[in-house]
Amino acid sequence: MNISLKKPEKSLTHCSATRCNEQMQCGTCGTEWDVDDTDPPECKYKLEEKLKKLRENYRYCDCTERFDIQQAIAEVQNKLNR
Numbered sequence: 001m002n003i004s005l006k007k008p009e010k011s012l013t014h015c016s017a018t019r020c021n022e023q024m025q026c027g028t029c030g031t032e033w034d035v036d037d038t039d040p041p042e043c044k045y046k047l048e049e050k051l052k053k054l055r056e057n058y059r060y061c062d063c064t065e066r067f068d069i070q071q072a073i074a075e076v077q078n079k080l081n082r
């Protein structure tokens with residue numbers, strides 16, 4: 001059986017974005033952005049999930065991967081602080 005899991009895309013990054021006049025708001029993380037913002041902020045909820053996974057990876061990775069994972073963690077943290 002081939003069930004499509006694709007949901008209608010209201011936003012590329014936010015799972016529950018709703019439109020209110022000229023503003024979009026994410027019901028999951030509360031982030032707001034302009035409707036015509038071509039580069040909306042990423043979902044904080046999703047970023048935090050990603051951060052959790054990265055930190056777990058960091059714990060179990062070998063030393064050759066450490067630097068890459070550290071970079072990725074810093075990047076996600078940057079986005080969260082926007």
Ligand SMILES: [Zn+2]
Binds near residue numbers: 015026045
């Ligand atoms: Zn969101």
